[in-house]
Amino acid sequence: MAKDWNRRVFLRSSVAGAGATVALGSGGAHTASATPGASADAPREGGLRIDRTTVEYAETLLGTEVEHPRLTWELTAPGRGARQSAYRVRVALTEKDLHEGRRLVWDSGRVESDRSVGIAYAGPALRPRTRYHWQVRVWDGDGRPSAWSAPRWWETTLPTDGWQGFWIGAAALPEPPGFDAASWIWSPGSTTGSAPVGPRWFRTATTLPAGSEVRRARLVATADDDFTLYVDGQQVLYQPQQTDAWRTGHLAEVTEQVRGASGGRIVVAAVATNRDNGSANPGGLLLRLIVETTSGDTVELVTGDGWR
Incomplete structure (x- = not known):
């Protein structure tokens, strides 16, 4: 991989023009002493300059699981023919230690190589949830060192x-009531494929057991084609005319209406309209009322026999 990239860079700019040049090599490496002499380490003018560094191809990397992050740097230099002949990488736990060159986690020492892409960290195993600071310096073809990178x-x-948290969120909504035990109703003489066009009125009632206290009351209903529904004389649902509206049940909380029913007698009434929709024109009303009492009992009212 390094050879292919270096060939492309060579064709583009191995002989540097008057501007800046990126110097990348073929990847040969030889490690020298990690502590070269002070004179050899002193940067001299006219050599390579490190313009940019990345770790795993990002300038900073947060929350990585990579055990040996790959370090990369980009170089510039004035004049022609500039190239990297060696590099040195050092890593520390604090930026201060890095600047001072003390208590280093890893020091590659001077490595004779023209590689500058994908140099893998080769120090001790990385600790979890820890920040590592790093920098690099290089030497050019004349052995002149650069300044340390930022x-x-x-x-x-x-x-x-280490993950101690748990997923949080709103509790799942309870399942809405279905149409259990309810049956489609319409005017006498209707069939599943044909029903008289126009409105039809429906009404029924049920009485709660004596002394019942209503905890909650819900009602689910639908019709083919549209309907308006009343409980104890108050409108609680309305379904406008729309295509295949009967496929969707409409839910209403009717606790207050049921509690206000005189003597515990709950009257439910509806007007439903069958529209002229062509040759196949069924009509119908489907309803289920569920009343829960404080004693734990449930009273239900469904469409079926007894409606008029």
Whole structure:
């Protein structure tokens, strides 16, 4: 991979023009002493300059699981024929230690190589949830060292067993009531494929057991084609005319209407309209009322026999 890239860079700019040049090599490497002499380390004018560094191809890396992050740097230099002949990478836990060259986590030492892309961290195993600061310097073809690059960092993620949180969110909504035990009703003489066009009125009633206290009351209903529904004389649902509206049940909370029913007698009434929709024109009303009492009992009213 490095050879292919270096060939492209060579064809473009191995002989540097008057402007800046990126110097990348073929990847040969030889490690020299990690502590070269002070005179050899002193940067001299006219050499390579490190313009940009990345870790795993990002300037800073937060929460990585990579065990050996790949370090990369980009170089510029004045004049012609500039090239990298060696590099040195160092890593520390604080930026201060990095600047001072003390308590380093890893120091590659001087490595004789023209590589500047994808240099893998080769120090001790990285600790979880830890920030590592790093920088690099290079030597050119004449052995002149560059200044150290600006410090950059990467940070490791939590260990596998370090996640102590748990998913939070709203509780799942309770399932709406269905049409259990309810039957489609319409005027006498109607069939599943044909029903008289126009409005039809429906009414029925049920009485709660004596002494019942209503905890909650819900009602679900639909019709083919549209309807308006009343409980104890108050409108609680309205379904306008729309295509296949009967496929959707409409839910209403009717606790207050049921509690206000005189003597516990709940009257439910509806007007439903069958529109002229062509040769196949069924009509119908489907309804279920569920009343829960404070004693734990349930009273239900469904469409079927007894409606008029």
